[in-house]
Amino acid sequence: MRKRISGLGIYAVAYLVFLYLPVVLLPLFAFNDATIIAFPLSGFTTAWFGQLLEIEALHAAVVNSLWIGVTTAVLSTILGICAARASARFEFPAKRGIMGLIMLPLVLPEIIVAVSLLVVLLGIGIELSSWTVILGHVLICTPFSIAILNSAFLALDRSLEEAAYDLGETRWSTFRLITLPLVMPGIISSLLISFTISLDEFIIAFFLSAAEPTLPVYIWGQLRFPTKIPAIMALGTILVALSILLLAIAEYFRRRGIARTGGKDTGGFL
């Protein structure tokens, strides 16, 4: 018995090493005083981080990505609230089909989403811009929002809303005063997750952005030049730290939401 557990335990740790191997290498090379990305490491430097401050194209890409990420997060969370609330609270005709279509981008290869949007947008004469990237990002982020918000709405005790109706509140005021505060942690977690997905998404941005690249599109362009790699490693380190921070906050709110509605934590975002 004990031996079996430890065998699995060793496997679990080995698997975590496999999962974290690339992530751990990022800061190692970011602080490494060499232009070549290889072992052995030669010395400590923060020069690559300093270099980041001087690249203007990078700053433009960061601003563009932040703007796209925030807009995507807000739009997909609003669309997510509508769909998750409808699916958790109501029975309606063709529910499975409708929800299936909305959740489809979860399994659809991103390249299919990207090329089909590209063809349609060019076909009706819309010029590619940050907005076209946002359109695509909202499409792929909404299913994640719904997955998070669905559990928030399902955990909601319906009798609380009924009590509010009985006490004379209208549908809207009940939603605002009772439902919204209870699912707020889910909403915040959905905003953060959508933002993180949008910030990291490459394929759709690659196809649908025009003159102003997003951060991943900028990084993709730089990966071709060996001399630019160390600075990209530094940038990657910052991004990893940032996404871990955002995810930790999202996870905190998700758990608080579960605690608030009195549910049991089953773990995970999906």
Next chain:
Amino acid sequence: METLAARFRRWRRGEAAAGLSLVSPTLLYALLLLAAPLATIVAFSFWTQDYLTIDRSFTLANYKEAWSDPLYRELMTRSVAISATVTLVTVVLAFPIAYFVSFHVAPEKKSRWIFLITIPFWTSYLLRVFLWKVILGYNGVLNSGLIGLGLIDEPLTFILYNVNAVVITLAHAWAPFAILPIFVALEKIDRSLLEAAQDLGENRVTTFLRVTLPLAMPGVVAATLIVFIPTIGDYVTPRLVGGPDGLMIANMIQVQFMRLNNAPLGATLAISAMFIVGAISLLFLWLNRRFLKVRQ
């Protein structure tokens, strides 16, 4: 009674109406930006393009070309083979982890483990793929490590710029997507069933094979589909670590759309890939239902 029944029916209608109107903004968005574009892509695959003008007369020429040209055939077979291998590797490697977290981790620590497993997935995809290139390269982390340990004399060359590298990198990228559904399925298993099996004389191995595994199959099936379907369309990994022999169909789709200005052929390749993947997925689901009686 009559009025009660009528009122009930009206209530039902009211609920359906409320649900539909609430879901309509999201549905409208999905119809306009997902269903319509997908339909357009299907239409495009039956059209032809001459530089920038689209000829809208119906033709199967694109499909003839896509399914008979040796280059496209090879890319397509390779993509399906890579996706299948990645799926097999990912799911087989993921199962023990999901099992470990579900059965051997204390309940209050489970969500911490799941959090730990999902974090690498949220860090820059491009950089993760790029770092696999660094790990697997000729002077890479793995080779210098193995040489340093004295396990090999010369760097291994079969691990970068080929199909192997693509499989390793994708298996890494999709790991959480395989672990989570299996974990959820394992969590749902009523633990008293396992005790009952052992009381009835099954040992640990037979309990696992006859109780745990069949009950976990819906999770395994979900994990398989969730990894298999999107993997066929991966663009970044084959491009960065695949080398010329590791390119996949998505790279060709991109070339058709962006370089060769042949959107119809690109659309045909995309539709064909989705068709093949869809057919294999349905076959897989049917086999599971038929022989293992898996119900989703």
